[in-house]
Amino acid sequence: MQRLQNTILEMIARGDGLRETVDYLCNAVERILPDTICSVLLLDAESRLSHLSGPSLPGFYSKAIDGVAIGAGIGSCGTAAYTGRPVAVSSIATHPFWQDYKHLALSAGFLACWSTPIILSDKVMGTFAFYYRTERNPTRREKQVVQACVHLCAIAIERDQRVIERQKLAQTDALTKLPNRKAFNDKVACLDAGSRSWGLLLADVDNLKLVNDRFGHLAGDDLIRSVAERLSGLGKNCQSFRLGGDEFAVLVECDGREELVEIAERLTVIMKAPTLCAGQLINPSVTVGGDMAAEGKPSHQVHQNADYALYHAKERRRGGFVEFVSGLGSAIARRYRSIQDLTESLQDGRIDAFYQPVVELSTGNLRGFEALCRMRTRSGEIVAAGYFHEATRDGQAAYDLTQRMLETVAADMRSWRDDGLYFGRIGINVSGMDLYRGGLCQRLEAVFGGHGVPLDRVAIEVTESVYLDQRDETVAREISRLRAAGVFVALDDFGTGFASLTHLLTVPIDLIKIDKCFVQRMASERAGGVIIKGLIDIADGLGIRVIAEGVETPEQVQLLTDLGCQRGQGFLFSRPLERVAARALMKQQADNAALLAAAS
Secondary structure, X not given: OHHHHHHHHHHHHOOOOHHHHHHHHHHHHHHHOOOOEEEXXXXXXXXXXXXXXXXXXXXXXXXXXXXXXXXXXXXXXXXXXXXXXXXXXXXXXXXXXXXXXXXXHHHOOOOEEEEEEEEEOOEEEEEEEEEEOOOOOOOHHHHHHHHHHHHHHHHHHHHHHHHHHHHHHHOEOOOOOOEOHHHHHHHHHHHHHOOXXXXXXXEEEOOHHHHHHHHOHHHHHHHHHHHHHHHHOOOOOEEEEEEEOOEEEEEEEOOOXXXXXXXXXXXXXXXXXXXXXXXXXXXXXXXXXXEEOOOOOOHHHHHHHHHHHHHHHHHHOOOOEEEOOOOOOHHHHHHHHHHHHHHHHHXXXXXXXXXXXXXXXXXXXXXXXXXXXXXXXXXXXXXEHHHHHHHHHOHHHHHHHHHHHHHHHHXXXXXHHHOOOOOOEEEEEOOHHHHHHOOHHHHHHHHHHHOOOOHHHEEEEEEHHHHOOOOHHHHHHHHHHHHHOOOEEEEEEEOOOOOHHHHHHHOOOOEEEEOHHHHHHOOOOHHHHHHHHHHHHHHHHHOOEEEEOOOOOHHHHHHHHHHOOOEEOOOOOOOOEOHHHHHHHHHHHHHHHHHHHHHO
């Protein structure tokens, strides 16, 4: 028994399942006490017994007692669970407790039964019972064994309940008490595997940010709770979830699209009733998109289609419902799909930085890098930033992407500095949204300062289209703050919008990167070289550095050098490198420099 107790406690400690653990206990006890047949029942919230373990019980018997309500005189187990005291019945055939159940027990060959309640914190959680094939009472030895077994069962049940409670908490939204995104994903997976007809509604609460800003977050929380309460009252065939923030989902078990549309429209109507939020009377509104599942259509496609419909509804029919139809808003769908891909990649850690060297054209020596954003697909394919460029028009997506790149590059720079490697200055591309939003300089100070990397080793690259934007006062202020903090500001794709020359007078920058279209035309078109020469002369006069982009041939290097361009980047020198290869390049450069120094 001591060995058995230790084994059971080990099983509980390492997290083995409750049924597996108790089955092991019952089998072991039946080997120790060959004249017994073990049974363990649990008591549910409705005071009904449910079969947990009984490896030697006949199937028909376990099934028959499963779900029986406890009470005085309801067999040995039902009575023990009801009274909270052990019940020993030496003769099932004659004892009144077994009057309604003796035919089951006798047909199974059981003539006596002794049941002991399993009690946790003064609450009955189940029963541990011995059945006998002879009419008798339990022996002293059996009582000792059961005392130990009941204690072990109590520990196992308590641990299982804690696991269940943690799982329940992990799948419950704290604010609304609705199931959360994890619960939603699990439920959809079950629907996907089943045969029931269902549809999905996705709902966003309109103007939540406005409520938060105007009346405070307590009012916003009240609004979210009010929406959740109304969603919960849609009907038994609807299950509502809070996916996060202002996002909700409703899974609808229905026969067809007409029923889905009817529920969606009812949803938008019931939301419009005024509600009191932190003392303020607010008229809630939700925008809804939905799609109906169909044979052969996977659940993730239904979810995606509902997302498209919701996005379209927010663009065209805020406060109403849009059902997904084939070809719905293809441009919006492409943009939203790009945002989704980017968001999921950020969540999965599949966004990374690749580094393209910037070199001195006359020597090929490393002078810096441009950090380029790359997405790794779930299949392992590396995708360039152009694939998800559309997503950066979304303010939050652009913010999150830039934040990931800043953190990634800062960590890499810290690692390389610790190894004594020279990497010059590293350029990081930012979107217009990053500049219009404000606070970019503070973000850089927080991220790079946190890694102990000086900002004068960082260059922020802004495209000419952003630099020339009609909101350039905002852009100018951000550029000014960056340069004051020591950050280099580079103008990317320079030359494609020649009017930017006038901006250089009012919004100074540190570096221009000549667009590759001019570099690639130098050899074949005289005008390309003339323009580059003009740009270089202007930059020199203003004290601005120049990098030529898209250098692919030795001929281009020679022409650029002749024109006075000192630095360049392009496939001739290197494609963008992942960090291990970039480190190897820096190490090689350092080794070469050391050899030259030694030789001299």
